[in-house]
Amino acid sequence: MVTLAEVAKHAGVSASTVSYVLSGKRSISRSTRERVELSIEALGYHPNAGARALASSKSNIIALMMPLRTDMYVPVMMEIALAVTTAARAHGYDVLLLTGEEGPAAVRRVTGSGMADAMILMDVELDDERLPLLRESKMPAVLIGMPSDPAGLTCVDLDFAATGALCAEHLAALGHREIAVIGEAPAVYERHTGFAERTLEGLRRKSRELGLRLLHRPSQGGHDAMTATLTRVFDERPGTSGFIVQNESAVEPLLGLLRRQGRAVPEDVSVVAICAGPVALQASVQLTAVSIPAEQMGRRAVEHVVTKLAGRAEDVVELIVPELTVRASSGPAPE
Structure with a gap:
């Protein structure tokens, strides 16, 4: 079994740095974090989730609410979910995927059961029925999307x-x-x-x-x-x-x-x-x-969640600046 020390040696950092990357308890530079994450993936390192959960009374699970609807383009949503899962594993968390259209009931079930330490919500509506429950709970949460009133919430989205x-x-x-x-x-x-x-x-x-x-x-x-x-x-x-x-x-x-x-x-x-x-x-x-920017949205949502779990985050709205790439389908208007 690969050890944390072996990950540290492979990444050229200290064991404590690897631990901080996994726990989010300290701010680590982006280049160092990415180097550690690459080493974790390359070596196939798996933190002992059971031992960590017993020691901390945490589940080490992030719940991802991703309602699958026939009127939405599922491949983009799955790309975001994959990014969330990959980033979460790099930080030592597993992901519980909730795909049903349960709305508030699913939020109530997760927040009241202890099955997850935090939540990430997708497919956000302007007046989303899940948000009052989310605001009332003490569970760290991040939205991939933005409601009409983001006060008291952390949101990541394309602008x-x-x-x-x-x-x-x-x-x-x-x-x-x-x-x-x-x-x-x-x-x-x-x-x-x-x-x-x-x-x-x-x-x-x-x-x-x-x-x-x-x-x-x-x-x-x-x-x-x-x-x-x-x-x-x-x-x-x-x-x-x-x-x-x-x-x-x-x-x-x-x-x-x-x-x-x-x-x-x-x-x-x-x-x-x-x-x-x-x-x-x-x-x-x-x-x-x-x-x-599906990968970026999923990864940044996890980073915000990990920071919240470490007790070091205030609520923010992060809007990713759009980039338009010009290709063959646009040209001057016909005269």
């Missing part, structure tokens, strides 16, 4: 309002004035899911500022739904020359329908996406896009 604004700015700079937004499924907006609502907020604000005509149409994705959505867009706004897509399942149907209509991308129509990185790169036309 989706800035993301929407960035996409609008890009198309405006290319001369586009009529923009259609192909959004998530209607149920996502009916639940007032935070990331979707904040993207729209940023898009609308920047469009007003830049004098763009913006049309938002939710879509289930898939060929049939996208056919109806695209027909409606061009019926209502025949001059639409720019699309912003925030729905991975709508990307390829949209590109295929535009192609069949004789609308070349990007010569006739530009397409910008807010999506998982592989979706942008593997599309039939490589997409200009803001990629979802």
Whole structure:
């Protein structure tokens, strides 16, 4: 069995430094922490969770609430979950994955049972029913997402309002004035899911500022739904020359329908996406896009949780600055 001392020797640090990385009880530089985490992974080090739990009256488990819904793009959520699990193991914690749509009941079960030391919540709504219980409990918790009122909470998220604004700015700079937004499924907006609502907020604000005509149409994705959505867009706004897509399942149907209509991308129509990185790169036309920083979001959520468990954290909102990568799907507006 690999020992903590062997990890320390492999990483070129002291045993106490490895212990602090695992426990989060002291601030360790990012480069040192990453070196230790790589050594832990390379050597296959596994802290004795049972002994640690007995000694500390802790479970050494982080509960991850990730409701799996048919109207959400599951691969991104699984990428975040994988990042949470990997980061948690590097800090000596296991992850209890809760995928049901239980809402407050699941929070009550975790906080009242001692089955976990902390919680990470995903799929956050603006007025999320889980949050009053979370605020009342003393359990350390972090949201991947942001509600309308983040007071008393720690949140990690992509700055989706800035993301929407960035996409609008890009198309405006290319001369586009009529923009259609192909959004998530209607149920996502009916639940007032935070990331979707904040993207729209940023898009609308920047469009007003830049004098763009913006049309938002939710879509289930898939060929049939996208056919109806695209027909409606061009019926209502025949001059639409720019699309912003925030729905991975709508990307390829949209590109295929535009192609069949004789609308070349990007010569006739530009397409910008807010999506998982592989979706942008593997599309039939490589997409200009803001990629979802899933790995970073999951890792930072765990780091905040570990800091909270060490009793050294105040509540913060960490919004990751969006980066737009220009590829083949966007170009100057047609004259």
